[in-house]
Amino acid sequence: MSESRIFLSSEANTHRSGGLPRVMWMILLAFAVMLPMVVNAADAIPPKGTYDGKDVLQPIEFPHDTHAKVNQINCMYCHTYARRSKVAGIPPTSKCMGCHTVIATDKPRIKKLTEYWEKGEPPKWKKVHDVPDFVHFTHEKHLRRFVFNADLPVENVSEVCGFCHGDVKNMTVANKRKPLNMGFCVRCHEANGGPSDCWKCHK
Numbered sequence: 001m002s003e004s005r006i007f008l009s010s011e012a013n014t015h016r017s018g019g020l021p022r023v024m025w026m027i028l029l030a031f032a033v034m035l036p037m038v039v040n041a042a043d044a045i046p047p048k049g050t051y052d053g054k055d056v057l058q059p060i061e062f063p064h065d066t067h068a069k070v071n072q073i074n075c076m077y078c079h080t081y082a083r084r085s086k087v088a089g090i091p092p093t094s095k096c097m098g099c100h101t102v103i104a105t106d107k108p109r110i111k112k113l114t115e116y117w118e119k120g121e122p123p124k125w126k127k128v129h130d131v132p133d134f135v136h137f138t139h140e141k142h143l144r145r146f147v148f149n150a151d152l153p154v155e156n157v158s159e160v161c162g163f164c165h166g167d168v169k170n171m172t173v174a175n176k177r178k179p180l181n182m183g184f185c186v187r188c189h190e191a192n193g194g195p196s197d198c199w200k201c202h203k
């Protein structure tokens with residue numbers, strides 16, 4: 001973000017002062033070339049680090065790819081609370097049945113889903129991401145900063161979810177792909193102007 005400000009303000013100055021030495025133009029050009037590499041559409045410096053999560057055996061193998069990529073259903077259509085609370089939330093079966101009383105009803109996994117629905121019992125989805133209880137995390141602040149305040153079109157929200165969850169669009173059931181440890185959080189806060197006080201992340 002700061003790079004783009006420097007770039008824009010130096011450019012504005014040239015109009016007033018009428019020309020810059022050639023070396024300055026070369027520096028500005030170098031910034032313009034580097035900019036897309038460090039600053040993405042969410043106006044963020046993406047966090048570094050990966051994690052090789054083990055497959056989590058879920059009651060139904062829910063295909064994120066079919067929903068989020070092929071059928072372009074927004075992450076926040078199902079994970080409704082992400083934009084306004086600490087948690088993102090797993091959708092209730094009623095939301096699934098809004099489509100699956102008519103879509104793919106002959107498929108074995110949908111038959112299983114329908115059985116849960118008829119019994120009035122939600123599938124017992126197992127947690128994939130879980131930070132320790134002494135850590136304070138909130139989805140709302142991060143989405144406000146990187147989606148709504150960055151004017152990112154909501155259909156591109158998965159880019160921001162991906163900072164902390166990886167490329168869920170191309171997964172079936174979700175899998176942990178980012179370390180989500182203290183170093184990971186703190187480095188991203190340093191890079192993007194997030195808070196560094198211990199008590200912000202530790203209650």
Ligand code: HEC
Pocket residue numbers: 060061062063066067071073091092093095096097098099100103104107108109110113
């Ligand atoms: C907005 C509509 C919509 C919602 C909501 C929805 N789905 Fe789907 N789902 C689809 C579509 C479309 C397909 C692809 C169907 C096909 O390929 O024939 C699909 C496919 C699936 C499949 C794969 C079926 C197979 O074996 O091919 C599963 C499993 C599934 N959905 C589970 C769920 C669950 C669980 C929920 C709720 C958490 C859910 N769906 C919510 C539209 C939806």
Ligand code: HEC
Pocket residue numbers: 075076079082086087088089090129130131132137139142143157158160161162163164165180
């Ligand atoms: C800045 C990092 C970050 C971003 C961005 C982020 N998450 Fe999360 N998410 C986490 C962490 C950390 C947890 C574990 C929270 C816990 O254990 O209390 C989590 C947990 C979850 C969970 C399971 C628990 C819950 O909160 O319901 C879901 C579902 C989820 N995230 C979906 C999303 C979606 C969808 C997006 C984008 C709209 C998103 N997340 C963006 C860090 C992030």
Ligand code: HEC
Pocket residue numbers: 058062064067068073074075076077078079090091125126127128129130158161162165168169172173174175
């Ligand atoms: C049709 C509804 C639906 C859509 C759309 C959807 N999800 Fe999910 N999501 C689920 C269900 C059901 C689960 C529980 C099964 C699992 O863990 O994969 C889940 C689980 C997750 C989890 C793991 C939660 C945990 O326990 O830590 C994350 C992270 C997540 N989704 C992120 C995303 C992101 C990012 C997108 C958009 C690219 C997305 N989801 C789109 C229904 C959906």
Ligand code: HEC
Pocket residue numbers: 044045046047131135136137138141142145163164180181184185186188189192193194195200201
């Ligand atoms: C993509 C970079 C990024 C990652 C990764 C990230 N954060 Fe943040 N976080 C921020 C920024 C930027 C803010 C400041 C948002 C604002 O208020 O404008 C923030 C704000 C917060 C806040 C709100 C503090 C307050 O003012 O109340 C908490 C709590 C927090 N982050 C915890 C975490 C934890 C815990 C993790 C790791 C699991 C994490 N964050 C990962 C960028 C990040």
Ligand code: HEC
Pocket residue numbers: 131132135180181182185186189195196197198199200201202
């Ligand atoms: C941006 C969020 C964030 C900030 C700021 C932060 N921590 Fe943490 N901290 C975490 C997370 C997330 C974990 C959990 C690590 C894990 O699960 O591996 C953690 C874990 C810890 C632990 C447990 C031991 C460990 O390393 O796993 C201690 C002790 C700790 N933090 C102390 C501090 C102190 C002292 C500060 C201030 C100098 C601080 N933290 C600032 C996010 C943060």
